[in-house]
Every structure is written in C-alpha cells, then in structure tokens.
C-alpha cells in the first residue's frame with residue numbers, strides 16, 4: 001500500500017515537532033513556562049479539586065481545519081458547555097499530520113483544564129500509523145472527559161466524477177486506480193482510515209490528495225479538483241442533500257435517517273468498508289479530578305441541549321448516552337478501538 005508512504009516520514013515528523021513547538025509557545029503564553037504533562041493518565045486525574053475552576057476563558061483545540069466536521073461538532077457543543085461552566089470557550093484550529101500535531105500540543109499543555117482537545121477515532125489509529133514517531137501516548141498522556149458523538153461516514157464523489165452508484169464506483173476506481181484522485185485529511189484522519197478500507201476492499205493502491213481537514217477537501221471536491229472522498233456525515237449531509245456531490249454509500253451498518261436514500265456499504269456487498277467515527281474530549285494527564293469532573297458534567301449537560309440534539313440529528317450524528325460521556329466510558333472506547341484498528345492497520349501495510 002503506497003498511498004501515504006509517498007510522504008516523506010522524516011519531513012513530516014520534523015514538521016510536526018516544529019509546528020507543535022510554535023503552537024505551544026502561542027497557546028501557553030510563551031512556551032518556556034509550560035510544563036510537561038507528566039501525569040498519571042492511566043490512573044485517572046491528578047488529584048485535587050477544582051477550586052475556582054474555571055475563572056477564565058477555556059480553549060478547545062480542534063485538530064483539523066475550520067469548517068470541517070470536527071470543527072462543526074466542537075463549535076456546536078462549545079456554546080452550551082461554556083454556559084454550563086460559566087465561562088467562554090474559544091475554539092482554536094491546530095491543523096497538521098492527521099490531527100497528531102494538535103494532540104501532541106495538548107498533551108504538553110498545562111494540566112489545568114484551560115486547554116481541551118476535541119479528537120476523534122484518529123486517537124486510536126495514530127499509534128499504529130505513526131509508531132515511535134508519535135509524540136504522545138493516547139492512553140497515558142491524557143485524562144478523558146467523555147465521548148461526545150457517534151458519526152457515520154459516507155463515500156461521495158464529485159458531481160462530474162463518472163460513477164453514479166457504489167457498483168459503478170467500485171468498477172471505475174478499480175479500472176482507473178492509477179489516475180483517480182481521492183482526498184483525505186492526512187495520515188490518521190478518519191477519511192484516511194476509510195480510504196485504507198476502500199483500498200483493501202478493492203485491492204488497489206491509490207494516491208490521495210492530503211488536506212489539513214475535510215472542510216477544504218470538500219471545497220475542492222465541489223470544485224472538481226479531486227474525484228472522491230470518504231467523510232463524516234457532519235460534513236457531507238448538506239452537499240448530498242443539495243445534489244452537489246454524488247453519494248455512493250454510508251459506512252455504518254444502518255442507513256442514516258437524514259440520508260435515507262443512500263445505501264450502506266454492507267447492502268452494496270462491502271461490509272469490510274465499515275467505520276463509525278466517535279469524538280471525545282481530552283485534557284493533559286495530571287489535570288485535577290475536580291476539573292475533569294466539571295468538564296464532564298458540562299459535556300453531559302451540553303449533550304442534552306435540544307439545539308445540539310436536533311443539529312446533530314440533521315447531520316446524521318448522535319450525541320452519546322450519559323454513561324459514555326464519562327472518563328470511564330471514553331477510556332474504554334479508546335482502548336477497544338486501539339485494539340480493533342491496530343491489527344487492521346498493520347495488516348494493510350500502512351502501519352509505521
């Protein structure tokens with residue numbers, strides 16, 4: 001599988017480290033004063049309470065571009081979470097390396113609850129994809145706040161891309177594997193993972209156009225600069241409903257209510273192209289228990305907000321249940337997903 005091997009690994013890591021250092025300096029008020037996490041992530045919390053927390057603005061770090069699906073979910077819950085916490089939440093996009101730049105930054109931020117990472121399924125695939133190049137351990141270097149949403153993905157094509165159905169898509173991509181241009185949001189992105197599954201199912205090797213988020217990738221898909229991508233319904237529902245892209249299949253076992261005409265990959269005979277995206281909130285390991293608890297309670301409250309529920313439903317997504325919007329539910333999902341995806345990625349040849 002050549003797709004991402006074409007990127008120069010060392011150059012990418014160098015970029016990750018350089019960008020991380022720059023962002024860290026910007027986010028922590030100079031960087032020199034920022035402490036490493038050094039916490040006890042696996043054991044949960046850094047002890048202590050949340051006296052006075054929060055008494056200033058909180059930053060939610062989004063690891064992909066503005067306007068993309070992760071950004072959409074983050075901005076949607078930031079409002080009600082801020083209300084629950086009594087402080088403003090600002091959203092900052094820290095793009096790069098499939099979301100690993102932002103995660104590396106937050107792992108190294110002050111463990112005080114003022115820098116919070118929103119991330120998705122990519123937290124569970126990055127260890128297998130980056131190996132020793134990964135600057136953090138997802139399970140050890142963070143406290144989990146809770147899961148946020150479950151989001152199906154869709155395989156979609158540009159309006160002028162020849163195939164009209166999943167069957168035609170499979171045939172066309174198989175026949176033209178060396179010339180089609182799929183897009184993804186970088187190694188470790190959900191669109192990358194889905195792309196790997198498509199490659200494996202079709203037995204082809206594709207050359208992907210990498211973006212820093214599927215927000216800009218969607219702009220190019222709409223403009224016909226790329227041929228297809230697999231992306232979350234939180235980004236694809238509107239263009240599918242508007243008829244500006246061609247939907248081929250949904251990647252979850254069930255159809256999506258807001259896209260009820262779109263078949264599932266399983267219905268189309270490709271059950272192996274199955275992936276559901278989940279999001280979760282993280283703070284650096286060592287963050288006091290009371291701060292984690294305050295954030296968890298605010299998350300749970302935000303997920304019952306009617307506007308959040310309705311907006312997510314319209315975009316094919318679902319807020320998680322209260323027991324999943326907890327540190328334990330989140331940690332368990334992350335561990336399960338690492339266990340699920342690591343062998344699949346290794347077998348695909350895309351692993352580090």
Ligand code: MLT
Pocket residue numbers: 064065068069070071122184185188189190191192212213214215231232
């Ligand atoms: C992904 O492919 O992981 C996402 O769509 C990234 C994003 O939010 O842009």
